[in-house]
Amino acid sequence: MESRVARNLSLVPENVTEEIFRGRGYAAQLQIVLRELTRSGQVTATAEDLVTKISRSFTEALSPLSCCESGKVPVSSDCQLDLSKKRSTRRKMQETWTRITDMPIEDGYTWRKYGQKEIQNAKHLRSYFRCTYRFDSGCEATKQVQRIEANSTKFQTKYIGHHTCQDALKSSFVAMDDSIVEEGYLLNFETKTLPKQDPLFFSFFPSIKQSEYNPSCSEYLPPQDLTKFKSSVATTEPLPSASQSSHGYDISDHTTSSSSSFDMDLELMDYVYLNDVFLFNDEELPKT
DNA sequence: ACCATTTGACCACA
DNA sequence: TGTGGTCAAATGGT
Secondary structure (H helix, E strand, O other): OOOHHHHHHHHOOHHHHHHHHHHHHHHHHHHHHHHHHHHOOOOOHHHHHHHHHHHHHHHHHHHHHHOOOOOOOOHHHHOOOOOOOOOOHHHOOOOEEEEEEOOOOOOOOOEEEEEEEEOOOOOOEEEEEEEOOHHHHOOOOEEEEEEOOOOOOOEEEEEEOOOOOOOHHHHOOOOOOHHHHHOOOOOOOOOOOOOOOOHHHHHHOOOOOOOOOOHHHOOOOOHHHHHHHHHHHHOOOOOOOOOEEOOEEOOHHHHOOOOOOOOOOOOHHHHHHHHHHOOOOHHHOOOO
């Protein structure tokens, strides 16, 4: 018997999802405004905290609804809420959900890899990540990333549990609605606790040199770099500068945004957008 | 020196 | 007992 949750998810109209995305985007914008007002003493921290909660609620609501979008896969097989009894007994009470993407996703959280395993009947290793702030904040969110056998250019990321750390705020800004991107809105969260930029970022945008990078003038990526990004991903060639393990593609470099030593401060949105704006839909790929 | 990743060992469950 | 998940010492990069 189909669960009510699953039935409801399958019936959610696309425009409802879009509307939730839009609402979250507005909440994010409002939070920025409030933050400015808070600095000037016109708004209490409580108000800003409320907006944070609103934005977080949007994120939580969207997680089961939007998880299929980037992978373009059926809900039933790849993005269902795993509410069945058959789940890891070590994570009995943890909710899980899965995303299928064309590359390991940057989800705005900081992860630390704590292991990898060969999985039976799987060609590629499965990598295990926990929240970087597990010991600082007691955040028990984890994820597992594995390259998919049937289509080895795709990666499956299984999330287990929700973030309870301060990093949760960051995820509120992941995948803002398209209008914000198209209109070139800048969301500058002005936090120094954001994850440092992943080295792979520069391999996607060769025109941006790390040594020449000036955070003050890179409010968003120029269109030509976005084009390069898309076309570089569109090919199935090995990613530039991506490390190769003995088992093939090494996902560890792409799934963490934890402290690398790059002394630069790209805004989080810059690269969060990239993963959610580009759907890597085959029909849209340039034919070369 | 510090921190993240790697990797073999260990543990829990079916 | 096999398998998947986690731990922790070793290793490597900055």
